[in-house]
Amino acid sequence: xxxxxxxxxxxxxxxxxxxxxxxxxxxxxxxxxxxxxxxxxxxxxxxxxxxxxxxxxxxxxxxxxxxxxxxxxxxxxxxxxxxxxxxxxxxxxxxxxxxxxxxxxxxxxxxxxxxxxxxxxxxxxxxxxxxxxxxxxxxxxxxxxxxxxxxxxxxxxxxxxxxxxxxxxxxxxxxxxxxxxxxxxxxxxxxxxxxxxxxxxxxxxxxxxxxxxxxxxxxxxxxxxxxxxxxxxxxxxxxxxxxxxxxxxxxxxxxxxxxxxxxxx
Amino acid sequence: xxxxxxxxxxxxxxxxxxxxxxxxxxxxxxxxxxxxxxxxxxxxxxxxxxxxxxxxxxxxxxxxxxxxxxxxxxxxxxxxxxxxxxxxxxxxxxxxxxxxxxxxxxxxxxxxxxxxxxxxxxxxxxxxxxxxxxxxxxxxxxxxxxxxxxxxxxxxxxxxxxxxxxxxxxxxxxxxxxxxxxxxxxxxxxxxxxxxxxxxxxxxxxxxxxxxxxxxxxxxxxxxxxxxxxxxxxxxxxxxxxxxxxxxxxxxxxxxxxxxxxxxxxxxxxxxxxxxx
Amino acid sequence: xxxxxxxxxxxxxxxxxxxxxxxxxxxxxxxxxxxxxxxxxxxxxxxxxxxxxxxxxxxxxxxxxxxxxxxxxxxxxxxxxxxxxxxxxxxxxxxxxxxxxxxxxxxxxxxxxxxxxxxxxxxxxxxxxxxxxxxxxxxxxxxxxxxxxxxxxxxxxxxxxxxxxxxxxxxxxxxxxxxxxxxxxxxxxxxxxxxxxxxxxxxxxxxxxxxxxxxxxxxxxxxxxxxxxxxxxxxxxxxxxxxxxxxxxxxxxxxxxxxxxxxxxxxxxxxxxxxxxxxxxxxxxxxxxxxxxxxxxx
Numbered sequence: 036x037x038x039x040x041x042x043x044x045x046x047x048x049x050x051x052x053x054x055x056x057x058x059x060x061x062x063x064x065x066x067x068x069x070x071x072x073x074x075x076x077x078x079x080x081x082x083x084x085x086x087x088x089x090x091x092x093x094x095x096x097x098x099x100x101x102x103x104x105x106x107x108x109x110x111x112x113x114x115x116x117x118x119x120x121x122x123x124x125x126x127x128x129x130x131x132x133x134x135x136x137x138x139x140x141x142x143x144x145x146x147x148x149x150x151x152x153x154x155x156x157x158x159x160x161x162x163x164x165x166x167x168x169x170x171x172x173x174x175x176x177x178x179x180x181x182x183x184x185x186x187x188x189x190x191x192x193x194x195x196x197x198x199x200x201x202x203x204x205x206x207x208x209x210x211x212x213x214x215x216x217x218x219x220x221x222x223x224x225x226x227x228x229x230x231x232x233x234x235x236x237x238x239x240x241x242x243x244x245x246x247x248x249x250x251x252x253x254x255x256x257x258x259x260x261x262x263x264x265x266x267x268x269x270x271x272x273x274x275x276x277x278x279x280x281x282x283x284x285x286x287x288x289x290x291x292x293x294x295x296x297x298x299x300x
Numbered sequence: 301x302x303x304x305x306x307x308x309x310x311x312x313x314x315x316x317x318x319x320x321x322x323x324x325x326x327x328x329x330x331x332x333x334x335x336x337x338x339x340x341x342x343x344x345x346x347x348x349x350x351x352x353x354x355x356x357x358x359x360x361x362x363x364x365x366x367x368x369x370x371x372x373x374x375x376x377x378x379x380x381x382x383x384x385x386x387x388x389x390x391x392x393x394x395x396x397x398x399x400x401x402x403x404x405x406x407x408x409x410x411x412x413x414x415x416x417x418x419x420x421x422x423x424x425x426x427x428x429x430x431x432x433x434x435x436x437x438x439x440x441x442x443x444x445x446x447x448x449x450x451x452x453x454x455x456x457x458x459x460x461x462x463x464x465x466x467x468x469x470x471x472x473x474x475x476x477x478x479x480x481x482x483x484x485x486x487x488x489x490x491x492x493x494x495x496x497x498x499x500x501x502x503x504x505x506x507x508x509x510x511x512x513x514x515x516x517x518x519x520x521x522x523x524x525x526x527x528x529x530x531x532x533x534x535x536x537x538x539x540x541x542x543x544x545x546x547x548x549x550x551x552x553x554x555x556x557x558x559x560x561x562x563x564x565x566x567x568x569x570x571x572x573x574x575x576x577x
Numbered sequence: 578x579x580x581x582x583x584x585x586x587x588x589x590x591x592x593x594x595x596x597x598x599x600x601x602x603x604x605x606x607x608x609x610x611x612x613x614x615x616x617x618x619x620x621x622x623x624x625x626x627x628x629x630x631x632x633x634x635x636x637x638x639x640x641x642x643x644x645x646x647x648x649x650x651x652x653x654x655x656x657x658x659x660x661x662x663x664x665x666x667x668x669x670x671x672x673x674x675x676x677x678x679x680x681x682x683x684x685x686x687x688x689x690x691x692x693x694x695x696x697x698x699x700x701x702x703x704x705x706x707x708x709x710x711x712x713x714x715x716x717x718x719x720x721x722x723x724x725x726x727x728x729x730x731x732x733x734x735x736x737x738x739x740x741x742x743x744x745x746x747x748x749x750x751x752x753x754x755x756x757x758x759x760x761x762x763x764x765x766x767x768x769x770x771x772x773x774x775x776x777x778x779x780x781x782x783x784x785x786x787x788x789x790x791x792x793x794x795x796x797x798x799x800x801x802x803x804x805x806x807x808x809x810x811x812x813x814x815x816x817x818x819x820x821x822x823x824x825x826x827x828x829x830x831x832x833x834x835x836x837x838x839x840x841x842x843x844x845x846x847x848x849x850x851x852x853x854x855x856x857x858x859x860x861x862x863x864x865x866x867x868x869x870x871x872x873x874x875x
Contacts, residue, residue, distance in 0.1 A: 073574040142533060144560045144572050282562030379768055384691055411770030421761040425783050438771035438779060483765065490769055 123165030218273030328524035360539035420479035422471035457485035477508025633849025671739035679747030715806030732825030735811025750792025804829035
């Protein structure tokens, strides 16, 4: 019997023979228990994200400590904060290396690619936040051992610190939860920080004639500025959240778009 | 507009000049599928597809094994019906002419829509020259300067410099990548407006694959190209637009950049990120 | 082969046991014995052919016709020229009939009929025909063309019988070769915009040619050696004839006639003719092999 006679029993398998799956580019078939393909890559991506976002926990720690050092004029605590910035920088390098590795070896596309790009930006912002904490810590010994205390100014600084801390915590939650609403809300808090920054500046100008007090007030404006930068970085991380979800990048503080307007049109 | 009612379609050529070989300079045409269905006996493999392939662009078709992408492109040049028991329904419009229309000559359709297959298959009894000339002889285009046409086709396929001094050697003696380019030259010689490629690089090594991808990029100024590929990286590299098929249906089509950075359909996202295959 | 006992853990797994070696030797011995037994008749045939036939060979053997004289020792008995030429003529005509028809049927079966019920039926009957005894073909032509029309024996009628004999062989071997041609070849020719008949004539057949020639030569070899069909159709004659509508001599018939003769010289001539026939078929086989070696498919 000729080989072609079997063709009538079933539709001939005419599509050309499929080449063997190339694991680097061709997705693997789902395993029998239904789990998804590229499990190893997905795990690596999750790990990378956790590691990067974990940097925000470090920042919260740093912020708490530096704000406490500021309140109590604790120079030793300030030194610890400065030393511990190495941990933040180290994390930046690790995440950066992880990103390069994933890009080179796994060729992520679509949502995965956007996530990797966002992580690259985010870890940079985290590193900046760390630097700002160091800047604050550096101000503390300069204020002398018995600094003049100006209640209103200190109160404003404490509030700024609280907002900054809250923004850092919230941007982490927004990223982890891919929550655009939460991310956009950061702008509201950031406006408060900006307002307080201006307030502190005003207070510093009007602080009086005593040179020691004036010097201290100058340092405090620098502290305020550092806190304001921390807030800006948190908002930037929020923008990355929107990019991961929608694939469009827009600045939150862009006043041409009212908050809550749909991204892109 | 190609005349599909006759068996011989006249070929227009630019006169040969010194700086460029005689090339067949017909521009590509667009192909539009309207509710295309394809059957093997009673089994429906392609289940109603509406898709456009724009003129002079490269469109890639991606999708998991068995989704019907090869079947679909074989309907475009009416090769699907060569299989016993296979048939197609719907319309395939080349420019504005339905290739499945009544009175249309299948042979003329295939001269306007060429095809390159997965496994390079130069005719084994013929030399390199004769392989390319076979394209002309089989499609009854004997007139004119055969040698110039063969050279033009080989140049168009990026093969001339490698074979110009071995035109009389057997075609099967070339390397895999060269054989595939020979097959492309053979198709080009016929002067089609569209070239369909069914996983043209699956059987080739990476260097040969890259050469063919470069060639595709050059060719698209002359013909419309539709390429079925298993290799998503390849689709990402060569295609202007990418279409994703699943279970015989079209899920999504769009600019390649979008499909690979921001696909609209979650199934597309899952497929390109490798969550199923 | 090492006769050392394997040592160590891994070697214990890799070593060949004595029992297995024994079985191996027994099996090999048995197969060798069977081969020798099968070769014995072959060797004997060759030996007899050579020893009895070579003696009859001479230049006159090939250049003179049989004289018909089998009795008188003073006259020559002649050679087998007419028989050789007759065989060549009749087989040539048979080939000219069966090869185009057979290739045509094979092409139809592979390219058009494919799996249709009609193609299945055709293949079935072709298979049946390969098994039909050659005498039946001779009888068929005899009944139809000689008794039926009331006409006489003729060379071309012998060719017809031979062509019927060759037909199934040609069809079968051509079909096998055509099926070996990769579908991709036909596909790419079709995709270039060639009508089906052109694909067959310009691509498929030229590619299949070397393989098909092999098959055809084997069919020819078979036809050249058949006696029975010719007995009823071409009869025999002594003189060299180029007229296919008359009686015609052939090697198998000549041998058949000579071998029962009481005259030793005539019997020797029969052996010489047998050797000639075998040598001719041998040469055809060698030719087939040479051609198939150059073929890319077979």
